[in-house]
Each structure stands twice: as C-alpha cells, then as structure tokens.
Amino acid sequence: MKVVLEHLTKRFPSRNRKEKEDVIAVNDFHFEIPDGQLVALLGPSGCGKSTTLNLICGLQKPSDGKIFFGETDVTNLPPESRGVGLVFQNYALYPHLTVEQNIMFPLGNLKGKDKLSKEEMKAKALEAAKVVQIDQLMERKPSELSGGQQQRVAIARALVKRPRVLLLDEPLSNLDARLRLQTREEIRRIQRETLITTVFVTHDQDEAMSISDMIVVMEAGVVQQIGKPQSVYDDPVNLFVAKFLGTPAINVFDGTVKNEKLIIGDDTVLDTPGVPDQDVSVGIRPEGFWVDDNGAFKCDVQAVEVMGRDVSIVSTHAGSQSEKIRSIISTEFKMNHDLKQVRFTLKPGKVHIFNKTTGERIRF
Amino acid sequence: MESQVELSKIEQSAIRRKKIQNFFVYLLLTFWALMVLFPFYWMVLSSLKSYSAYSSEYVPKFYTLAPTIQNYIDVFTTVSLGRYLLNTLIFTLITTGVMLIVTILAAYAFARIEFLGRDFMFMIFLALMMIPNELVIITNFVTITTLGMRNTFTGLILPSITSVFYIYLLRENFAQVPDELYYAAKVDGTSDLKYLFRVMVPICKPTIITITILKVIECWNSYVWPRLITDNSLYFLVSNGIQEIRENGLGRENIPAMMAAVVVISIPLVVLFLLFHKKIMEGVSRGGTKG
Numbered sequence: 060m061k062v063v064l065e066h067l068t069k070r071f072p073s074r075n076r077k078e079k080e081d082v083i084a085v086n087d088f089h090f091e092i093p094d095g096q097l098v099a100l101l102g103p104s105g106c107g108k109s110t111t112l113n114l115i116c117g118l119q120k121p122s123d124g125k126i127f128f129g130e131t132d133v134t135n136l137p138p139e140s141r142g143v144g145l146v147f148q149n150y151a152l153y154p155h156l157t158v159e160q161n162i163m164f165p166l167g168n169l170k171g172k173d174k175l176s177k178e179e180m181k182a183k184a185l186e187a188a189k190v191v192q193i194d195q196l197m198e199r200k201p202s203e204l205s206g207g208q209q210q211r212v213a214i215a216r217a218l219v220k221r222p223r224v225l226l227l228d229e230p231l232s233n234l235d236a237r238l239r240l241q242t243r244e245e246i247r248r249i250q251r252e253t254l255i256t257t258v259f260v261t262h263d264q265d266e267a268m269s270i271s272d273m274i275v276v277m278e279a280g281v282v283q284q285i286g287k288p289q290s291v292y293d294d295p296v297n298l299f300v301a302k303f304l305g306t307p308a309i310n311v312f313d314g315t316v317k318n319e320k321l322i323i324g325d326d327t328v329l330d331t332p333g334v335p336d337q338d339v340s341v342g343i344r345p346e347g348f349w350v351d352d353n354g355a356f357k358c359d360v361q362a363v364e365v366m367g368r369d370v371s372i373v374s375t376h377a378g379s380q381s382e383k384i385r386s387i388i389s390t391e392f393k394m395n396h397d398l399k400q401v402r403f404t405l406k407p408g409k410v411h412i413f414n415k416t417t418g419e420r421i422r423f
Numbered sequence: 424m425e426s427q428v429e430l431s432k433i434e435q436s437a438i439r440r441k442k443i444q445n446f447f448v449y450l451l452l453t454f455w456a457l458m459v460l461f462p463f464y465w466m467v468l469s470s471l472k473s474y475s476a477y478s479s480e481y482v483p484k485f486y487t488l489a490p491t492i493q494n495y496i497d498v499f500t501t502v503s504l505g506r507y508l509l510n511t512l513i514f515t516l517i518t519t520g521v522m523l524i525v526t527i528l529a530a531y532a533f534a535r536i537e538f539l540g541r542d543f544m545f546m547i548f549l550a551l552m553m554i555p556n557e558l559v560i561i562t563n564f565v566t567i568t569t570l571g572m573r574n575t576f577t578g579l580i581l582p583s584i585t586s587v588f589y590i591y592l593l594r595e596n597f598a599q600v601p602d603e604l605y606y607a608a609k610v611d612g613t614s615d616l617k618y619l620f621r622v623m624v625p626i627c628k629p630t631i632i633t634i635t636i637l638k639v640i641e642c643w644n645s646y647v648w649p650r651l652i653t654d655n656s657l658y659f660l661v662s663n664g665i666q667e668i669r670e671n672g673l674g675r676e677n678i679p680a681m682m683a684a685v686v687v688i689s690i691p692l693v694v695l696f697l698l699f700h701k702k703i704m705e706g707v708s709r710g711g712t713k714g
Contacts (some may be wrong), residue, residue: 118606139612151603155625163609166619220611 060129060223060256062092062115064365067124069110069280070302075284084110086280088124092273095254099249099267101303102277106255109228111277115258116226116276118231126221130192137180139168141224144217144255150209152201152216159184159197162215179419187219190249214249227259231266268292276300296364298418301411306373309384310396313376314341314412321412323344328356328405331412339421340380340413345371347409348386354402358384363398470494470682477679498668504684506517514579514649514660517646521584522638523631529590531619534597535605545594549585553639564651571595574655582648583641589634596630599622632702636695642693662681 067088068079079083087105092098100108113119115126117138125134133141152161162184165251167177175183188194199210210230217225230246231239247270250257261267268288276283276291276299284296295301301309314323317336321329348356350372359375361383372386386403412421456556469477470492478484484701498504533545563582572578600623608618624631639681653659659667665688 116610118609138610143610145607145610147603147607149601149603151601151607153604153622153626155622155628164613166609168614168617170614216607 061094062224062256062258063125063127064088064090064092064111064115065125065127067111067114067126068122068248069107069114070122085121085282090275090282090285092256092258095256096249097257097259097270098270099271099274100260100277101264101267101274101383102262103303104262105279106277107280108262108277110280111261112145112226112228112258114260115224116145117141119256127222130203142220142222143221144222144225144329146210146213146217146225146227146230148232150201150213150233152209152212154201155268156200157197157201158188158193158201158204158212161201162187162219165216171410183219184215187215190218190252191245197293206234207242210234210242211245214246218249218253218255222255225255227257229260229262231261231263235413239266251275254300260265265306268304276303278303295342295411296420298340298342298413298420301420305344305347307387308385309342309411310342310384311380312341312343314378316412321410323356324376325350326355326378329342329407329410332339334366334412334423336417340418342380342411342413343405344409345385345387347406348372348388348403349406350388350401351404352402356403356405358401358403361400372401413422429461430500455681466682466685469543470686471677472679474564474677482510495687496672497680498664498684498687501680502642502664502667503689504661504664506657507659507661510658511643513576515639517576518583518642521580522586522589523635525585525622526589526593526634527619527631529585530593530597530613531623533590533594535617535619535623544621548587552591560647561646567652572652574653574658577660578652579658579660583645586638589638593627593630593634596627600626601690626655632699636702639695641694641698643688 067085068083069085070083073080073082085325089113100111102108107238109272110119114121117133117136121134125132127133127140138145156164159181163180166180166183169175185194185197188197191214193208193211193215196204196208196212201212209231214227214230227246232243234242243266245260246257246259259271261382271288274288275285279300284291284300286294291300292304296302298311302311311321314321315336315338316322316334319332319334320327320331321331321334321339321341323341356376358372358376360372360374362372362373367390369390370388372388374384374386375382376384377407412423413419415422456712468485468487468652469483471485471492471494472480472487472495473491476487476489485612491568510519533541533548559582567573567581570578572581607619608622613621644662645660649658650663650666653663656663656667665681668684669676
C-alpha cells in the first residue's frame with residue numbers, strides 16, 4: 060500500500076499570548092511513500108516528524124492537505140478505520156495484561172462479520188508473536204520482560220491486525236546501544252518478511268541510514284531532502300542536511316571562491332569550475348582527506364586517535380567554524396604520530412560548498 | 424587470636440544491646456496495644472453483663488462472673504436490629520455501587536476526555552471540598568424534604584452517591600496512566616468506554632478498591648443523615664437502631680444492650696478489615712490525611 064501525503068500542513072494555535080501567530084509543526088509536506096518500503100523520518104527534536112506520523116495514523120487532523128492510502132482518501136477517517144499499526148517510543152503495553160492478551164487486544168475490537176472466535180484470536184496472536192520471536196513468552200506480564208522483548212510485543216500488537224501501514228515512533232530510543240543495533244536489524248527483517256509499508260521516526264541518523272530504503276530529512280516542519288540514504292549523504296541539498304548526516308559529523312569551514320578556485324584561510328584547496336566569486340561555507344566529510352606532503356590544505360595536528368580499522372586525525376585550522384577538524388585516514392597510510400603539521404589534499408566528491416547566507420548547496 | 428576474642432566480645436555486647444532495646448520497644452508496644460484494645464474489651468464485657476448486674480455495679484468491674492447472652496437476644500427482639508442490619512446492607516451496597524459508577528465516569532471525564540472548560544470545572548469541583556459537611560446537610564435536608572423523599576431509600580442514598588474527594592483521588596490516579604496507552608487503544612479502534620473498563624480500571628484497581636472499602640465503612644457508620652431523613656423505623660439503619668435501644672432502657676440507658684448491638688454491628692466491619700487490611704493501609708497512605 061503506497062502512502063501519499065499531499066501538501067500536508069499542521070498548524071497549532073500559539074500558546075504564547077503576545078505572538079498570535081500559529082506554530083507550524085509540519086509545513087507543506089508533499090511525498091509519496093512507495094508500496095512496501097521502509098521510510099525513515101529523520102530530524103532533530105521538534106522538527107515535526109512525530110506530528111507527521113500522528114497525521115498519517117489519524118490521531119491528529121491536518122490543517123491543510125490530504126493523505127491517501129493507495130487510491131483512498133483517508134484524510135478524515137478516524138485512526139481505527141485506516142488500518143494502521145502504531146508502535147510507541149515507550150511501547151504503551153497494557154501492564155495488567157499478559158503478552159498474549161496484549162497482542163490480542165486489537166482483535167477484540169473487531170465487529171460484525173470480522174468478529175473472531177477466541178481460538179482464531181489466539182492463533183493470530185501466536186502467528187504475530189512468531190514473526191517477532193516472542194512466542195515463548197506469551198504468559199508473561201510486560202513488567203517481566205526486558206526492553207527489547209517489550210518492543211517486540213509492541214510490534215507484534217501492531218502487526219496482528221495486518222495493518223496496511225506500520226508506523227514506528229522512535230522505536231529504538233529506549234534500548235541500550237547493543238540492543239539497538241540488534242533490534243534495528245530485526246525491524247528490517249520483519250519489514251522485509253511482511254512487506255508492510257513502514258514509516259519510522261528517529262533523530263538518530265545512524266539508525267535511519269542503516270535500515271531504511273528512503274530517508275526524509277526534516278527541519279522546523281519543512282522537508283529538507285528526500286532520497287536513498289547513500290544519495291542523501293553523498294549529495295546533500297543544503298548545509299543542514301550535510302551537517303545532520305554522518306558520524307563523525309562533516310567539518311565546516313568559512314571559505315571564498317575566487318577565479319573558480321576554493322580558498323580556505325590562506326590555502327587554495329580545490330578547483331571549482333563555473334562557480335562565481337563569493338564567500339561560501341565549505342563542508343568536508345571526514346573521509347574526504349588524503350594525507351599528502353605536497354597537499355595545499357595545512358592543518359595543525361592536535362591528536363592522532365588510533366581506531367584499529369583506521370586513524371582519526373584531530374587538527375585545527377584558522378578557517379574552521381568548529382574548534383576541531385576530524386579526518387579519517389586509512390591505516391594503510393603509515394602516519395608519523397609526532398607530526399605537528401599535516402598537509403591534506405581533498406577528494407573533490409567529499410567537498411560540498413554552500414551559500415553563505417541561505418545554506419543552499421552550490422554545485423560545481 | 425586475641426583480636427578474634429575481642430571481636431566475639433563486641434559481637435556479644437551488640438547482641439545484648441539489641442535485646443535490651445527490643446525489650447523496651449515491645450514493652451511500649453504492648454502497653455499501647457492494651458490502651459487501644461481496652462475500649463473493645465470494655466464493649467464486649469459490658470454486652471455480656473445483664474442489665475441488673477450492670478446497674479448494680481456502683482464502680483464498674485473489669486470482669487463478670489455471670490456472663491449472659493440475653494442482651495444479644497434482646498437487641499434482636501425488643502428492637503428489630505435484623506431489619507436495621509438488612510436496611511444498612513441495602514443502603515451500603517447500593518450507595519457504594521452507584522458511587523463507584525459515578526466516580527469512575529467523572530474521574531475519567533476529568534482525566535481523559537477533552538471538553539470546553541474542563542479544568543475550570545474541575546477547579547470549581549475541588550473548591551466544593553472546602554465546604555464543611557454540616558452546611559451541606561442542611562441544604563440537602565431541605566431539598567430531599569421538598570422532593571418528598573423522607574423515609575425512602577432514594578432519599579437516604581441520593582446525597583451520598585458523589586464524593587468530590589474520591590473523584591479527585593481517582594482522577595489523579597487515572598491521569599498517571601500514560602497517554603500513549605490511550606492512543607494505542609484508539610488506533611486499534613477501542614471505544615472510550617471499553618478503554619475505561621478494560622484498561623484504566625484494571626490498572627487503577629488498588630485505588631478503586633480503596634475507595635470502595637472507605638465508602639463501605641462510611642456508609643455503615645453513617646448516623647447524622649439517616650437520623651435526619653428517617654423517622655419511620657422501617658427505614659432505620661443500625662446507627663439509629665442503637666439510639667432506639669438506648670432510649671428503651673428502664674429509666675436509665677440500657678448500656679449492656681447497646682453494647683451488644685454495637686458488637687453485632689462491628690463484626691462485619693472487623694471482618695472486612697481483616698480481609699482487606701493491606702489494601703486499606705495502602706489506601707490510607709495513598710489518600711493522605713483524609714479517609
């Protein structure tokens with residue numbers, strides 16, 4: 060089931076009496092989620108990603124715009140008629156019911172010809188539990204489960220009705236680091252197995268990049284960029300997206316373009332054909348540096364951190380917007396660790412320049 | 424080795440100190456328990472003395488050599504205590520039942536349902552707690568009398584089916600249930616009523632049990648209102664019954680018979696307390712000062 064969001068806008072009345080202007084949580088969101096894909100809504104907190112999720116599931120009504128599931132307009136349908144499964148950040152399991160009763164709960168609301176017998180409900184609950192591999196725990200109460208197991212119960216409860224769309228709100232935030240890795244693969248596997256169109260909200264770019272087919276980067280209610288994780292990473296449309304994606308984060312410098320050459324500080328580092336002369340912000344990915352004794356980009360070394368797989372050089376440069384520059388160098392290059400100054404050449408594909416004021420990408 | 428000996432010495436003196444400490448603690452507790460239990464003993468004792476024996480004791484004795492159950496027979500024959508017990512049971516069950524429904528629905532509305540002026544209404548509602556009961560009784564009396572409900576169960580029950588305090592207590596408990604549970608239920612198509620009775624009520628069961636028990640005790644012990652609103656002995660509650668026995672004495676108050684009635688009346692409450700004492704304690708600490 061594809062999900063179409065048509066110019067979706069959500070305004071909340073302002074609580075501040077002095078400023079009568081409405082708060083716009085989601086601004087003109089226009090996007091079609093293809094059938095059977097896993098899509099991540101990614102952004103810092105307060106960017107409107109959870110509101111978008113609530114709009115899709117129907118807990119909130121959009122101020123403007125329409126939502127389609129397939130060809131049907133569901134904009135004014137209540138949540139229960141939409142056929143969505145929703146998993147909350149804190150799982151929202153019913154504490155007084157067993158795992159089995161929790162999973163069966165949504166089935167108990169079916170009416171008329173859809174009404175199921177107790178046996179059918181049990182069978183369906185078991186089926187859903189098997190998908191998330193908790194069928195051994197059916198008699199336990201939620202308080203007797205670990206965080207990861209509770210998460211699975213919540214997913215099973217969302218899956219049991221065979222929803223057309225599965226929505227996950229920060230599904231991994233309450234788990235510890237190791238479990239988070241495991242569970243995100245699990246979510247990927249479940250999504251692949253069931254082929255249910257899935258939207259999940261996260262502020263963690265690692266999470267979003269690693270398992271989704273598409274990511275939607277949002278800021279302040281406005282969609283910044285939509286695309287496959289790799290292409291968004293490689294080809295950010297603006298400085299915000301470039302900064303938000305990638306760990307370690309992209310290094311940002313103040314620079315100038317003069318005579319189609321990019322200058323950072325006093326170093327002329329790269330050719331930028333076709334770019335008119337102007338001041339720019341320059342983003343260089345940590346992996347965009349080559350150590351080269353004849354390189355044009357001179358940095359003062361602060362520390363060299365050995366990671367095993369690669370080496371990370373922490374250095375400073377006058378043109379940098381942040382205190383430190385982090386560059387990741389392959390260990391195949393034999394580094395002299397006592398180095399005071401290091402010279403880099405830059406990989407052109409890893410350097411992006413942005414308009415100084417708007418932050419828009421300037422392509423070259 | 425020397426240090427070993429010293430250690431065992433320290434250990435022994437610590438044990439001795441602990442024992443002495445315990446002795447005093449238990450002594451104090453025993454004394455206190457006797458103080459508290461004495462009135463009960465006095466009640467049971469008096470109820471076992473005959474009216475004449477009781478009246479002839481110029482200084483009441485702490486024991487009796489001729490216990491009698493005549494008083495117990497009397498309270499069921501000279502006045503119809505059985506009838507009053509039944510009345511009280513009906514009154515308590517219906518009042519508590521209706522009160523529970525009203526309280527649960529009201530608390531849910533104040534905690535969960537969004538409507539215009541909800542918080543303002545709740546504030547006004549809470550302000551009602553500040554009005555002393557005695558004031559309300561007068562207006563209630565006028566209302567019930569005007570409605571012609573004196574000497575009816577409706578008149579007895581109606582003013583007691585709401586309790587601002589219990590609604591407040593339950594609302595606070597309902598409000599602690601995370602919102603996500605409600606949204607999850609909504610997405611699954613659960614109606615508000617089903618959500619209330621399948622999710623909220625089971626989760627808040629301890630509070631609801633507490634409220635129930637407190638209300639039962641309150642009903643069982645109620646005196647002023649039933650006394651005001653009934654003058655027909657068909658509708659007397661046990662508390663009125665005791666009053667009636669008191670007035671039945673020959674010139675002097677028939678204390679032994681009264682005490683026998685009190686024992687009979689107390690038994691259900693004592694049983695209730697023994698069955699639910701953990702829950703009651705929980706509820707009292709939850710409810711803070713009131714209850």
